[in-house]
Amino acid sequence: MTEAVEYDVVVLGAGPVGENVADRTRAAGLSTAVVESELIGGECSYWACVPSKALLRPALARADARRVPGLSGAVQGPLDAKAVLARRDERVGDWDDTGQAEWLDSIGVRLYRGHGRLRGPRSVVVDGAEKEHHLLTARHAVVVATGSRAVLPDLPGLAGARPWTSREATSAREVPARLVVVGGGVVGVEMATAWQALGSRVTLLVRDGGVLPRMESFVGEHVVDALREAGADVRLNTSVAAVDRPGGSTGPVTVVLGDGGSVEADEVLFATGRAPRTDGIGLDSVGLADGSWLTVDxxxxxxxxDWLYAVGDVNHRALLTHQGKYQARIAGAAIAARAQQVPLLETDRWGAHSATADLAAVPQVVFSDPEAAAVGLSLAEAERAGHRVRAVDYDLGSVAGAGLYAEGYRGHARMIVDLDREVVLGVTFVGPGVGELLHSATVAVAGEVPIERLWHAVPAFPTISEVWLRLLEAYRG
Structure with a gap:
């Protein structure tokens, strides 16, 4: 049976990004339908942000406690891995999306479970789980919010070795005795941190010279030092040539290295990149390449x-949940404005219908130990963009609040200042607890707050935020 229904807006994908754009368009009075083939709530809720941070929080809390005299002796034992995994399961709702589906219903959004694909302009076909078919047409917009997926390299033996991707790494039911992690990006670093703390013997293999390469180089140096101190075997400039698991999914796995050596483990995680989940959604029916990233204004x-939108990972502007949700709010406002035939949209740099923060002020926290947090441009990025800049550095351990936060606190801060306009273009922190410093930096960068005005934003004593005063003092001389 084929059901034909018309809506104002049809959204492909019910992760946080798809949910947000549906919420915004429905709030604007537009009838909205969402199509999802997996769990409502998407990658972030079940296999990425939420479960990974549930695994990491006990590790970071214990690490912080061990740095406080008078408390350190009480937390010297191992983590209760069973309890950590149980809390992880609770935070993801045991992979049951009933509550998320009920929320969509509560805001008046119609949910279609099944695989959705475009069939020409403004038309979506849904193949339902019960073999029913729906033909949805959109008066105003179809929104692609299908996210991204992990990419595995083409290596001999890998396909039969049943490797972990980020999904298996965040949903595993037991702690592997030995884990090899391939890749020094965010997923690799966070999962190496979590599973090492949970009792696994972790080997981190990084093909190039450093971890977290998109951040300032000092960030990776701090993180590598800490991983090694925690017991992880971190090998830089190390490539993988092949993978062998002769015993099947339950046997040990051998990772063959480019130099001829090898590492044996119980599981191997490949955290080596992502691709858009746009294959099989009918892009070719509207003149676009199947499986491609989607270029947007x-x-x-x-x-x-004039009718197709792409929000979140699929547009490749910033593969971060919070940025995707920001884009969803912008897209929802733009769709509503165009549906209401608003003659002139606010498309100036910080207008209501312009997602310019994706170009100037993208914040990111890596929940490693120590944490890493950055927003805006690094020094190298600012120089490549042609800005006349100055990097201002400060040892976070010298801030009074940091010394109270943890004995022997180690960390670093860098502020990138545009010398022509005297505004902050980027800020990077590394150190315990620095994730909570990031929003102040994001406000400074996004708001283009002049240095002379930041001087009057007084940080409370004795907090780690006092680093702002020290950075400004160093800049002013």
Whole structure:
């Protein structure tokens, strides 16, 4: 049976990004449907942000406690891995999306469970789980919010070795005695941190010279030092040539290295990149390449169309949940404005219909030990962009609040200042607890707050935030 229904907006994908754009369009009075083939809540809720942070929080809390005299002796034992995994399961709702589906219903959004694909402009076909078919048409917009997926390299033996990707790493039911992690990006570093703390003997293999390469180089240096101190075997400039698991999914796995050596483990995680989940959704029916990233304007409308939008990972602007949700709010406002035939959208740099923060002020926290947090441009990025800049550095351990936070606190801060406009272009922190410093930096960068005005934003004593005063003093001389 095929059911034909018309809506104002049809959204492909019910992760946090798809949920947010549906919420915004429905709040604007537009009838909205969402199509999802997996769990409502998407990658972030079940296999990424939420479960990974549930695994990491006990590790970071214990590490912080061990740095406080008078408390350190009480937390010297191992983590209760069973309890940590049980809390992880609770935080993801035991992979049951009933509550998320009920929320969509409560805001008046119609949910279609099944695989959705475009069939020409403004038309979506849904193949339902019960073999029913739906034909949805959109008066105003179809929004692609299908996210991204992990990519595995083409290596001999890998396909039969049943490797972990980020999904298996965040949902595993038991702690592997030995874990090899391939890749020095965010997923690799966070999962190495979590599973090492839970009792696994972790070997981290990084093909190039450092971890977290998109951040300032000092960040990776701090993180590598800490991982090694925690017992992880971190090998830089190390490539993987092949993987062998002769015993099947339950046997040990051998990772063959580019130099001819090898590492044996119980599981191997490949955290080596992501690709858009746009294959099989009918992009070719509207003249776009199947499986491609989607290029959008600042209102997140796909270039060359007046009805198709792409929000979140699929547009490749910033593969972060919070940025995808920001894009969803922008796209929702733009769709509503165009549906209401608003003659002139606010598309200036910080307008209501322009996602310019994806170009200037993207914040990210890596929940390693120590934490890493950055927003805006690094020094190298600022120089490549042609800005006349100055990098201002400060030892976070010298801030009074840091010394109270933890004995022997180690960390670093860098502020990138545009010398022509005297505004902050980027800020990077590394150290315990620095994730909570990041929003102040994001406000400074996004708001283009002049240095002379930041001087009057007084940080409370004795907090780690006092580093702002020290950075400004160093800049002013």
């Amino acid at each position: 600042d209102s997140c409308r796909v270039e060359g169309t």
